[in-house]
Amino acid sequence: MRELVVAVYDGVVLLDVAGPVQILHGSRGYRIRHASIDGRPVRTDIGLPLGVDLALGEIEGPVDTLLVPGYAPPDGDRPGEAFLDLLRDLGSRARRVASVCTGALLLAEAGLLDGRRATTHWAACADLASRFPSVTVEPDAIFVRDGPVVTSAGVTAGIDLALALVEEDHGPDLARAVAKYMVVFLQRPGGQSQFSVRGAVPAPRHPALRGLLDMIAAEPAAEHTLAAMAAQITVSERHLSRLFRREVGLTPGQYVEQIRVEAAQALLETSAEPVASIARRCGLGSDETMRRTFLKVLGITPTAYRRRFHSTDHSPTRPKETL
Structure with missing residues (x-):
């Protein structure tokens, strides 16, 4: 004991x-x-x-x-x-x-x-x-x-x-x-990325960073390289990395990746859109890139995620899934 x-x-x-x-x-x-x-x-x-x-x-x-x-x-x-x-x-x-x-x-x-x-x-x-x-x-x-x-x-x-x-x-x-x-x-399976990363981040004190986070969430498929994001708010790449670390608790790349995964999760849960199409819409490139990213961030594939969390018809005639 x-x-x-x-x-x-x-x-x-x-x-x-x-x-x-x-x-x-x-x-x-x-x-x-x-x-x-x-x-x-x-x-x-x-x-x-x-x-x-x-x-x-x-x-x-x-x-x-x-x-x-x-x-x-x-x-x-x-x-x-x-x-x-x-x-x-x-x-x-x-x-x-x-x-x-x-x-x-x-x-x-x-x-x-x-x-x-x-x-x-x-x-x-x-x-x-x-x-x-x-x-x-x-x-x-x-x-x-x-x-x-x-x-x-x-x-x-x-x-x-x-x-x-x-x-x-x-x-x-x-x-x-x-x-x-x-x-x-x-x-x-998976980590805390299965929960909303946008909701997890407190409002940054830096006003330009707040605007940048809103832009990333609104357009996850846009070009969000470190250089592009730094230019967007007119700061150096090093300063932007420090801002993310201090106020978001993630690197810029980690934040963008998680926003894109979160956007893809929402589509997998609510639509019948093909995985390859969702990957492109969310900035994850191809279906294979999206698969690798999901495995790294969530620990499961996009197909397995959809199977587990997609909205289903719970009518009495439909057999229930078992854990």
């Missing part, structure tokens, strides 16, 4: 706690304790009270795993400095530190992500990148492992993270059995 501490606080997202804990409890391989700053119950983001076992300051000696769930992005209730101080101390004594959703920002504030790669909820990736330049943010990852620190994307990605911990600690057979029982993917 491995010792696992879940650090909770007022405003913690309930599913960030419940999802991973349900997986870890189901594996029967962990002694799980919930700890708050004062040992008292906390109020979750939906107002439901959550009981705890002890205060963070009462935990003595080493801990196998420290799990830090998040607060509701972008501006939900978050803990103060006293919590971060305890997190910093406990994290230094833990064999492994993990976070769910915006818990990554709490790790960053506690200095536990300095010089590491990390991810968080898509709506908070740009914030993480701009506030903590020493952290290399991977905005499309479901979870990122860097040494003893593992960070995951938003909400249900905590389930993916927990299954990865079970696999690491107790082997793939147990992780597969737990995933099957919970009716979830052992390794889900």
Whole structure:
């Protein structure tokens, strides 16, 4: 039985706690304790009270795993400095530190992500990148492992993270059995690009960059090379790359690619248009280029994506698909 501490606080997202804990409890391989700053119950983001076992300051000696769930992005209730101080101390004594959703920002504030790669909820990736330049943010990852620190994307990605911990600690057979029982993917296809990249990016402070993002979204098939985009807003290519990194959390090429994939996803979901035609309309070139891009960004082919997400007739005469 491995010792696992879940650090909770007022405003913690309930599913960030419940999802991973349900997986870890189901594996029967962990002694799980919930700890708050004062040992008292906390109020979750939906107002439901959550009981705890002890205060963070009462935990003595080493801990196998420290799990830090998040607060509701972008501006939900978050803990103060006293919590971060305890997190910093406990994290230094833990064999492994993990976070769910915006818990990554709490790790960053506690200095536990300095010089590491990390991810968080898509709506908070740009914030993480701009506030903590020493952290290399991977905005499309479901979870990122860097040494003893593992960070995951938003909400249900905590389930993916927990299954990865079970696999690491107790082997793939147990992780597969737990995933099957919970009716979830052992390794889900695709990354955070399956969610709206335009909605994930906060409004940039730079007015010219705001206009550029709107133009890319409106015309994904237009010429959006680094040189063309820099010329469009009359800045150098190097400065444009810095602006994207600071305010968007992606490189210009990554942003354009994800916008084009998102446009193609919308057409695959709602139309019967051939894949090759969709590829051209969305700036992805040929059907083969679109296939390679989908595999890289989403982890599945355009045809498989359409089969899974295309609007269907749910009349009683139509046989239902099974998972």
